Amino acid sequence: MVILQLKQLSYDYITKAGKVHALKEATASFENGIVYAIVGRSGSGKSTMMALMAGLDAPKDGEIFYRDKSLLEIDRDQFRREHVGMIFQSYYLLPQLTAVENVELSLELAKYKGNKRQRAEEMLTLVGIKKEQFKKRSTQFSGGEQQRIAVARAIATDPEIILADEPTGNLDNENSMNIVRILVDLAHQYGKCVIIITHAAEVAEQADVVLKMDDGYLLNHP
Numbered sequence: 001m002v003i004l005q006l007k008q009l010s011y012d013y014i015t016k017a018g019k020v021h022a023l024k025e026a027t028a029s030f031e032n033g034i035v036y037a038i039v040g041r042s043g044s045g046k047s048t049m050m051a052l053m054a055g056l057d058a059p060k061d062g063e064i065f066y067r068d069k070s071l072l073e074i075d076r077d078q079f080r081r082e083h084v085g086m087i088f089q090s091y092y093l094l095p096q097l098t099a100v101e102n103v104e105l106s107l108e109l110a111k112y113k114g115n116k117r118q119r120a121e122e123m124l125t126l127v128g129i130k131k132e133q134f135k136k137r138s139t140q141f142s143g144g145e146q147q148r149i150a151v152a153r154a155i156a157t158d159p160e161i162i163l164a165d166e167p168t169g170n171l172d173n174e175n176s177m178n179i180v181r182i183l184v185d186l187a188h189q190y191g192k193c194v195i196i197i198t199h200a201a202e203v204a205e206q207a208d209v210v211l212k213m214d215d216g217y218l219l220n221h222p
Helices: 046-053 076-083 099-109 116-126 143-155 173-188
Strands: 002-015 018-031 035-039 061-066 084-088 161-165 193-197 209-214
Touching: 002 046, 018 046, 018 061, 018 193, 035 046, 035 173, 046 161, 046 193, 076 084, 084 143, 099 116, 099 143, 116 143, 143 173, 161 173, 173 193
Parallel strands: 035 193, 035 209, 084 161, 161 193
Antiparallel strands: 002 018, 002 061
8 A cells, every 4th residue: 555655756955066956856656564775876865855755844846645645735743753753874862861761752752642661662672672671771782772772762653654764874784684674574564664765785685675866866666
């Protein structure tokens, strides 16, 4: 089932050197239960497109549809809060908080109505963090473990769409593959729509669909 659609998206931004056409008439459809990898050289428009898909900004031209409803017609902040989980290359965990507190905070911000501590612990367990580690500060974890916590935080509110921007960029090969396996499981076992930006060929190889970007253009799309 198509959950997210991009129709003729274009986006420009201004630099000291002038206007940059970061995205040019990008069209694509994304479905539940599928892992997508978006590849391309730096500056090809990948991160711009992901920011638009997350509702962090609005396109200059074109539209994004979530379940056939335009993001122009719904609150983008609410869309991002309730339906999108984001994972970044830098984990962005709060160093003064424990693992479980980092995940709880995301639930608090999303106004989660259930038992936040219980939900946070369930998500940490799901990504392979042990119970005895829950109350360790985030700085006491390895890079691979910190990214697992970041994944737990992203999925805690049960979003349908997982957007991961170079999620393995700071990790060694073993930890990279561990994170990718978690993301693949989220799609194949839990029905999430998982979209990964990556430069790593070994990560892209694990995706069900690979999309290539070049100079702001999406060259192939489902």
